[in-house]
Amino acid sequence: MNQKFIFIFTLLAALLTVNAIPFQKRKTEFIVCPGSPDGVFNVKMNPDPVILGQNVTFDIFATVTDDVGDNGSVVVDFNDANDDSLLSQSFDLPSVIKAHSAINDSFSMPVKLSSLPEGYYIQISVISHTNGGPFKEVACAITS
Ligand SMILES: *[C@@H]1O[C@H](CO)[C@@H](O)[C@H](O)[C@H]1NC(C)=O
Numbered sequence: 186m187n188q189k190f191i192f193i194f195t196l197l198a199a200l201l202t203v204n205a206i207p208f209q210k211r212k213t214e215f216i217v218c219p220g221s222p223d224g225v226f227n228v229k230m231n232p233d234p235v236i237l238g239q240n241v242t243f244d245i246f247a248t249v250t251d252d253v254g255d256n257g258s259v260v261v262d263f264n265d266a267n268d269d270s271l272l273s274q275s276f277d278l279p280s281v282i283k284a285h286s287a288i289n290d291s292f293s294m295p296v297k298l299s300s301l302p303e304g305y306y307i308q309i310s311v312i313s314h315t316n317g318g319p320f321k322e323v324a325c326a327i328t329s
């Protein structure tokens with residue numbers, strides 16, 4: 186009786202271990218940044234995880250609640266756990282994306298880093314810039 190119990194316990198432990206491996210490899214999830222305007226912000230990252238020294242491509246689909254203006258941009262930031270910048274790249278958006286319209290675009294950048302620290306995160310921001318006015322974040326997604 187006791188031995189049967191131990192056998193089942195061992196089997197269970199083995200199953201749990203096998204199950205734990207895919208969880209560590211699960212794909213990177215992006216969520217809308219806390220405190221950022223509501224909206225849809227889907228990000229697909231390729232490759233996932235990023236490969237140091239190679240390009241990473243972000244396919245983004247984002248809705249905006251503010252007019253992005255003529256000089257809007259998308260900024261991709263890799264930050265460490267203390268919010269210090271590791272890598273940042275800005276991409277110009279096509280002119281005049283109206284409020285409530287969608288940005289459906291793809292951005293590639295080289296991951297020019299020799300290592301990525303524990304706890305780093307990726308943030309993707311849509312920045313509006315209308316008529317020489319202030320730069321304003323109108324949509325934002327962050328790795329969870
Ligand atoms: C985004 O654009 C691609 C083609 O460039 C298209 O296949 C896809 O359906 C679009 N996504 C949305 C949500 O409109």
Ligand SMILES: *[C@@H]1O[C@H](CO)[C@@H](O)[C@H](O)[C@H]1NC(C)=O
Nearest residue numbers: 239240241274292293294295
């Ligand atoms: C990597 O991304 C940059 C843009 O940031 C682009 O100019 C370059 O062509 C890309 N390289 C490859 C191999 O896709």
Ligand SMILES: *[C@@H]1O[C@H](CO)[C@@H](O)[C@H](O)[C@H]1NC(C)=O
Nearest residue numbers: 254255256314315316317318
């Ligand atoms: C966009 O930027 C260009 C170059 O800096 C500038 O000449 C133009 O006035 C800007 N447009 C707007 C709407 O801010």
